[in-house]
Amino acid sequence: xxxIINIVKKKSDTIWEIPADYKQGxxxxxxxxxxxxxxxxxxxxxxxxxxxxxxxxxxINYAYTMPDAHSGYGFPIGGVAAMDLKEGVISPGGxxxxxxxxxxxxxTNLTHNDVKPKLRExxxxxxxxxxxxxxxxxxxxxxKSEFRDITEMGSTWCVENGYGWEExxxxxxxxxxxxxxxxxxxxxxxxxxxLKQIGTLGSGNHYLEIQVVKPEYIFDEKAAKTVGIFxxxxxxxxxxxxRGFGHQVATDYLKKFLGVMESKYNIKILDRELAxxxxxxxxxxxxxxxxxxxxxxxxxxxxxILHRIREVFSKVFKTExxxxxxxxxxxxxxxxxxxxxxxxxxxNRKMIIHRKGATRAFGxxxxxxxxxxxxxxxxxxxxxxxxxxxxxxxxxxxAHKETFASTAHGSGRIMSRTKAKRMFRGETLxxxxxxxxxxxxxxxxxxxxxxAGDAYKDIDDVVDATVNAKISKRVVRFIPIGNVKG
Amino acid sequence: xxxxxxxxxxxxxxxxFVDSGKALTNTMVDxxxxxxxxxxxxxxxxxxxxxxxxxxxLEKLVIEKDANQxxxxxxxxxxxxxxxxxxxxxxxxxxxxxxxxxELCADVKAxxxxxxxxxxxxxxxxxxxxxxx
Numbered sequence: 001x002x003x004i005i006n007i008v009k010k011k012s013d014t015i016w017e018i019p020a021d022y023k024q025g026x027x028x029x030x031x032x033x034x035x036x037x038x039x040x041x042x043x044x045x046x047x048x049x050x051x052x053x054x055x056x057x058x059x060i061n062y063a064y065t066m067p068d069a070h071s072g073y074g075f076p077i078g079g080v081a082a083m084d085l086k087e088g089v090i091s092p093g094g095x096x097x098x099x100x101x102x103x104x105x106x107x108t109n110l111t112h113n114d115v116k117p118k119l120r121e122x123x124x125x126x127x128x129x130x131x132x133x134x135x136x137x138x139x140x141x142x143x144k145s146e147f148r149d150i151t152e153m154g155s156t157w158c159v160e161n162g163y164g165w166e167e168x169x170x171x172x173x174x175x176x177x178x179x180x181x182x183x184x185x186x187x188x189x190x191x192x193x194x195l196k197q198i199g200t201l202g203s204g205n206h207y208l209e210i211q212v213v214k215p216e217y218i219f220d221e222k223a224a225k226t227v228g229i230f231x232x233x234x235x236x237x238x239x240x241x242x243r244g245f246g247h248q249v250a251t252d253y254l255k256k257f258l259g260v261m262e263s264k265y266n267i268k269i270l271d272r273e274l275a276x277x278x279x280x281x282x283x284x285x286x287x288x289x290x291x292x293x294x295x296x297x298x299x300x301x302x303x304x305i306l307h308r309i310r311e312v313f314s315k316v317f318k319t320e321x322x323x324x325x326x327x328x329x330x331x332x333x334x335x336x337x338x339x340x341x342x343x344x345x346x347x348n349r350k351m352i353i354h355r356k357g358a359t360r361a362f363g364x365x366x367x368x369x370x371x372x373x374x375x376x377x378x379x380x381x382x383x384x385x386x387x388x389x390x391x392x393x394x395x396x397x398x399a400h401k402e403t404f405a406s407t408a409h410g411s412g413r414i415m416s417r418t419k420a421k422r423m424f425r426g427e428t429l430x431x432x433x434x435x436x437x438x439x440x441x442x443x444x445x446x447x448x449x450x451x452a453g454d455a456y457k458d459i460d461d462v463v464d465a466t467v468n469a470k471i472s473k474r475v476v477r478f479i480p481i482g483n484v485k486g
Numbered sequence: 487x488x489x490x491x492x493x494x495x496x497x498x499x500x501x502x503f504v505d506s507g508k509a510l511t512n513t514m515v516d517x518x519x520x521x522x523x524x525x526x527x528x529x530x531x532x533x534x535x536x537x538x539x540x541x542x543x544l545e546k547l548v549i550e551k552d553a554n555q556x557x558x559x560x561x562x563x564x565x566x567x568x569x570x571x572x573x574x575x576x577x578x579x580x581x582x583x584x585x586x587x588x589e590l591c592a593d594v595k596a597x598x599x600x601x602x603x604x605x606x607x608x609x610x611x612x613x614x615x616x617x618x619x
Contacts (some may be wrong), residue, residue, distance in 0.1 A: 073598045073600040073616075073618070074600065075541070097595060097596050097618055098576075098595065101532065102583050123558070133590055133593055134514045134515075134551070134583060134590040134591075134592075134593040135551055135552070135557075135590075137555065189549055193549055193552040193553050194547065194552075195553065196552075196553070196555075197552065202593060203592055203593035203619065204592065204593065204595070218516070243552070243595075244548075244552035244553075244595065247596045247618070248549070250596075251596060255538075262557070271600075272599045272600075272602075273598065273599050273600050302591065416489075417489070417490065417592070417619065418490070418491075443590055444590055444591055446516075446592075447592060450592070458544060
């Protein structure tokens with residue numbers, strides 16, 4: 001057991017606080033959203049890191065961690081920090097290297113019985129059509145100039161080029177395009193890294209999964225109906241980001257910020273990975289624009305993967321994708337910084353919100369949510385480990401007050417990859433999963449072992465914590481039956 | 487924790503660069519010997535800080551992997567120092583990823599500055615780094 005429980009002050013069963021006098025230089029207190037059980041599982045580095053975040057200039061109200069928080073680089077994963085637009089900073093470490101890593105949930109009108117006889121064929125074909133793992137190159141052949149267009153146009157480029165449906169845009173956060181993106185702010189090296197990666201999953205915890213809606217796991221029938229979910233339905237969920245391109249954008253600016261942060265802006269930080277620049281500075285604005293390019297690239301990556309999924313299902317079921325009901329529920333980003341308006345001390349205030357391994361969770365009524373979801377709240381997609389299951393949640397009005405409309409993003413690791421490889425054998429895991437009715441196709445057995453269910457926190461505990469803290473609402477839990485692992 | 491921690495020890499600074507390069511590739515490919523060394527990539531990096539020089543050197547290898555699907559298993563490294571900066575001139579030997587011959591493991595997405603260090607103690611150089619995978 002760790003000593004975190006002795007550091008924090010209990011505010012409720014799911015909210016814990018570390019006062020601003022815990023560490024020298026903290027500008028705000030820390031708020032941890034977690035059950036006592038999750039708090040006990042948290043590594044101490046999360047506390048070191050989130051209290052470092054609390055020292056950043058211009059931070060508003062609190063530095064937050066979500067229930068799936070675990071240590072990252074600089075910021076913890078599952079960390080949220082809102083900065084004042086005038087006094088605050090922007091930090092690549094608060095967004096994550098994999099800019100706009102996110103989740104996409106896609107419906108089908110097929111049932112588990114329809115898919116069962118075709119499952120292996122589907123997974124094998126998806127594995128072939130959506131490259132995963134080291135150095136995987138995608139099917140979209142483009143030149144540098146087209147890549148630059150992609151970084152500025154986001155998913156609209158896909159619709160114009162036959163890789164998406166008009167309705168896909170509406171069902172993507174920000175309608176699939178960040179309008180402040182300027183390719184001029186991106187290095188040639190970053191473009192070189194991303195050029196062949198459109199339509200690829202990557203590796204690590206990135207995956208593409210075929211899942212089933214068990215009737216007993218529909219928690220909110222009305223909301224489920226609104227998003228198009230029905231009992232025994234098969235859905236597809238996938239998790240990936242901006243690949244090497246996003247990483248390069250983050251690294252380029254991390255280095256730039258290290259060069260000017262102290263000498264030009266007199267900002268002192270406690271960890272090099274917290275490198276930052278004033279949001280309004282030239283460097284800050286350049287990064288904000290480049291980061292939006294990476295958000296757009298990631299939207300395009302997930303959109304072209306969806307195109308491949310539609311092709312595969314269409315081929316296997318010998319029917320057009322439209323007739324198979326392959327519509328998106330939503331696409332959510334969980335590694336971003338965005339300018340949003342929230343209420344602070346009774347007044348509306350614009351701020352730059354860093355969410356690293358945290359999902360935006362707008363409650364009902366927000367104009368940013370697609371019309372069809374505006375009465376129920378923004379869909380939030382929570383990816384679990386490949387053995388356990390995943391969730392569809394909704395944002396809540398309370399989340400605005402509590403966390404500037406932020407919630408968890410996944411289950412969160414509790415075991416390092418090295419330890420997971422020592423504990424589990426990939427081949428045994430593969431066979432065990434097959435017995436449970438999950439067919440998995442992975443680049444390597446060792447990669448599979450790293451993603452074993454027991455290497456992660458219990459997804460149900462994480463979701464319970466978000467629901468009990470009222471920052472999300474439970475709609476449905478999905479059970480995996482097929483998995484392509486990066 | 488989505489990462490791999492690496493520690494490299496060597497009697498020379500050049501040795502640190504060579505072994506760090508090998509460790510980086512070894513994170514992605516199980517058997518370094520499976521990588522043929524019939525292609526070479528010549529490059530130079532500069533930095534005012536010695537540790538950031540190593541960081542930049544390794545970053546070049548990650549970029550080549552993504553941009554040109556290249557993996558490297560052998561390295562020749564020369565390090566020079568001027569008044570203002572350190573310069574590494576390197577040749578990396580390797581080949582394109584071969585999905586049949588190379589047993590691939592985790593994809594290294596980035597070298598991070600998290601706990602990144604390069605230190606010298608008497609005759610021994612030591613580098614510690616965390617790779618984002």
